[in-house]
Amino acid sequence: MTGGGRIGGFLLWAWTALVLAFLILPLLVVVPISFSSGAFLTFPIPGLSLRWYATLWNEAVWWRATANSLVVGTAATLIATLLGTLAALGLARASFRGKGLLTAVLISPMIVPLIIVAAGTYFFFLRLGIGSGLVGLTLAHAALGAPFVLVTVGATLKSFDANLARAAAGLGAPPATVLRRVTVPLIAPGMVSGALFAFITSFDELVVALFLTGPSERTLPRQMFDGIRENLSPTLLAAATILVLLSVVLLSLAEWLRRRGLKNRGIRA
């Protein structure tokens, strides 16, 4: 290799390292400061302690926000998973005219900027009488999460051997039994992974929550947002660390399921 090539190779490594450092830097700051024994958001931290986690544990507002987020997230995920799975089955089962357009409409909640969803649902839900509260937020979050289920279940269905369902039907199983005993078990990894994405979408979502919830229905992101604006404290970074941990665990799970699904496809094909 030429000298120029070696310098280029070194520069490329240096750039890669710098960009990776840039990507990971915020996490390297949040996590240590949340374990600081001092009250200031500075480095180096004076000592290690769990005092901010203790403070967080004792604050009722955070518990209420967590409860709200869990309720909304769970309900939205159930709706999204049910409707998304049915639609994915429909889209995979036959081709019909306008299917491309229908698919585009069904995944459009992934595409439309959240601020537009937030403003639109705010105006509309106010008139439906669900403008402020967890019901409206749950419905909006279900709409936002359903496309993730549609996409992940759709991917699983691409490898789904339709002959298995046909065989079951041919052996006399009624459609509901085919669905319950053959189809659902086979697409379950896609459903679970889609459900996890839908849950994280709701659990992390702030813009719609800012429009649709009042102070008494604060969700975790909303509680966090207000906290950052009012007083960015180590307590907040403790909450942030827990959130990071949670999303990493859930999304790793979703990714693992997705990969396992791909591997299964390879084996079955």
Added chain:
Amino acid sequence: MSETVAPLAAPPSSGAIRRAKRRSDRARAWRAFGLTLPLLGFLLVFFLLPIADMLRLAVANDELARAMPAAATALRGWDGEGLPPEEVARTLAGEMRAAYEARTLADVAKRLNNDNPGYRSMLMATGRKLPDAPPDDALGALAAIDDAWNNPALWQAFRRAAAPWTDLYVLQSLDLERGPDGAIQARPEGQAVYRIILWRTFEISLLVTLACLVLAYPLAYKLAHLDEGTANLLMILVLLPFWTSLLVRSAAWIVLLQREGPINGFLQSIGLIDAPLALVFNRTGVLIAMTHVLLPFMVLPLYAVMRGIPKSHVRAALSLGSTPFTAFRRVFLPQTLPGIGAGALLVFILAIGYYITPALVGGADDQMLAYFVAFFTLQTVNWGMAAALASVLLVAVTALYFLYARVVGIDRIGVGG
């Protein structure tokens, strides 16, 4: 038709079979479509209708017609020249007093205030001072309450508020207005604020997209040329922030960039700067934080495309005598263009709708279009303006997505999120 072409090859009942097959296919298609109906219906009510209704709000103009229906009808019949005829003024004065009593005049006052700031208090005062019975000389009585009633501009504003639809908000969001003659004209310098906001939104999104491309391309290149195990390991460093709440990341950047923060501390300790730099709650902070948030959206498509390019292509170019740079420029780079297009469009589309990150790490002059949608919805409750600005954003995003679908294909949108 085929019966006439090859009558011997086709069995006698082939038409019947084909018809039966077609019927069963159609039934299957309907059943398949039926399965998508629950989600379609759900999205229709809780997602698509709200957005369509928001578009309607951008041109909705029913405040006057609802509070003062007879006056609205009378104003629609007036030609708009000079001052209106006495009977139009009398209808308006009578209904205005009634609306004041019924506490619905505030909606009308607010609607006219959107047209011309300053009308609200004047109209409310007029409603308060008007006599209960419609005066004989309504024009004179109104003018006696406030001189503004002598000005045809006020009456024209009323006439505009009486129309079934209005382009007021859409025009305003582009810094345009209707002149006295009804022609569209630019708003005066001092009131032209939205073009600045639109330009700022575009500028920040473009800079963030470019920064992402510059940071991501070499990174993706390096990762794509490592063995898969190492690349997957380093990819965790890309995915970890990708999976972290954008709220957490914005908070982290405030901590990092503050005056006493680690970045300023580091720059001072190596002697690069003497006094701490203002890095956050300004444009610098917005650009850094948004680039960080959106960078994975650029890395992932670039990496996917680069992994798919056979290494033999560049090797072939090199063995045919090309320099490494030429081989990169003529053989490798063109094949990565779809990835660049996908990543850049995705980052740009996500960036122009951003609200949270600029709201947290930006200053007053760094707020983007989305901020003003929230501002008009939640703070000043000027829904027409909020809806018009959101519609401008929706049109821009839709146009960009059509471009994206052409460049990348609609199936690949799932990477979004």
